[in-house]
Amino acid sequence: MEYIRLKEGGIVALPDIFSRRKRRASGENVDVYTYDNIPNKLRVQVIQIVFEALGEYDYYKNGGQWKFVVNTIRKEKGVFQLSRVGYAEGVDVEFSNWILNEKDTDFVIDGIEVAFLAIFNFMGDYRRGQFEKICDELNGRFQEAGIGYEFNSGQMVKISQQVLHDQVVKPALQLISDKRFKAVQDEYLEAHSLFRNSKFEQSLVECGKAFESVLKVIGQARKWNVGPNDPASKLIAAAFNSGFIPPYMQAQFNSLRSTLESGVPAVRNKMGGHGAGSIPRTVDRHLAAYQLHQTAAAIVFLVEHDKATP
Structure with a gap:
């Protein structure tokens, strides 16, 4: 399947399916971002991206990463559990339920940032190219939803105006990665x-x-x-x-x-x-x-x- 650039100079991230081609042809582009309300569709997509990268909770394979994510967020929120889960369900389900239901947008962004740090460590140096593709997809989903955040240089960054961000902030971050x-x-x-x-x-x-x-x-x-x-x-x-x-x-x-x-x-x-x-x-x-x-x-x-x- 072909993949597209959401905007000129933007990232290659999302499959070029019919509905996306239709929106592009009609000129439906997001130029103004919102920050206070992350829609359910985007939350589900984030969960799917995280699960594709880390996999379901497995004590021996990825248990350390999943526990790092959930324990970090628990401590930041000051709670013993992020969401109610069944007896046989793990911290991955706890994380997913929390992402879907958390009312505080800042905490959701924090959670995504922590999850992507865990993914970065889980993949290791030999899969850095794959990690970059995952970041591209996350940023593409946020951009398409009109939510003004992206994962860049190890953290979630707030963006305000896409042209300015693409032409000024991103080049600056790339240059100072030296x-x-x-x-x-x-x-x-x-x-x-x-x-x-x-x-x-x-x-x-x-x-x-x-x-x-x-x-x-x-x-x-x-x-x-x-x-x-x-x-x-x-x-x-x-x-x-x-x-x-x-x-x-x-x-x-x-x-x-x-x-x-x-x-x-x-x-x-x-x-x-x-x-x-x-x-x-x-x-x-x-x-x-x-x-x-x-x-x-x-x-x-x-x-x-x-x-x-x-």
């Missing part, structure tokens, strides 16, 4: 995780760290006069002074630095972040989303520019 950018990857993925959990102020902080870290990696390799604790302002100045960033880009990068540093005042001194004082700070969701995309665009530019510049 082992020399490990710190950048950790910080940027943490920013996404915090955003998904509505911790927008902390998400801005991690964006700032990721931006600084990518400059430090490039600067150290190019022998700029920078230290491990230098702030963004000094890192950007070194990039300008070395000729790495051409003069016409200066205003844009100063603007990015200003947004990162002023979005959360005085949070990255050497002794740690300051408190908010008597008036709590509020970072709006749209500002945090903007900064995630702005940081991704800066990462793509810097890493690609580093590759292209002698």
Whole structure:
């Protein structure tokens, strides 16, 4: 059976059956995503994908992976059992019943993330290609359902606008998967995780760290006069002074630095972040989303520019 790309530049994931061809021909594409309600059909498809990858619970074959999934979610929810199961039924059935009935969308996304981490470990290095295909199918199902999450670089990531995500965020994640950018990857993925959990102020902080870290990696390799604790302002100045960033880009990068540093005042001194004082700070969701995309665009530019510049 033929498989299709859901969108131009998207993943090859789903079988090109009649109903899907009909929707494509009629122009029924999902451009706006929802996040708060995962439909039953998608929940069933997720369960099917997980079972195809792990298999039904078998103490000797996959028992460790299934117990890891269920025990992790139990502990996060603070319960002894996720769902009621029969005497002869195992943790795989407990997981399935829970996915179908869980009301809290964030917990469902957490559960999918944990399950895919278990699948990753279960398959091992020799089946990485198969794991990528499974991730492609999961992401394709989410995309087709119009639910704005995908599994990328080891975690579920929230996406807002497909073109921007495909052209900016995904390339950034691919570029920083290089082992020399490990710190950048950790910080940027943490920013996404915090955003998904509505911790927008902390998400801005991690964006700032990721931006600084990518400059430090490039600067150290190019022998700029920078230290491990230098702030963004000094890192950007070194990039300008070395000729790495051409003069016409200066205003844009100063603007990015200003947004990162002023979005959360005085949070990255050497002794740690300051408190908010008597008036709590509020970072709006749209500002945090903007900064995630702005940081991704800066990462793509810097890493690609580093590759292209002698």
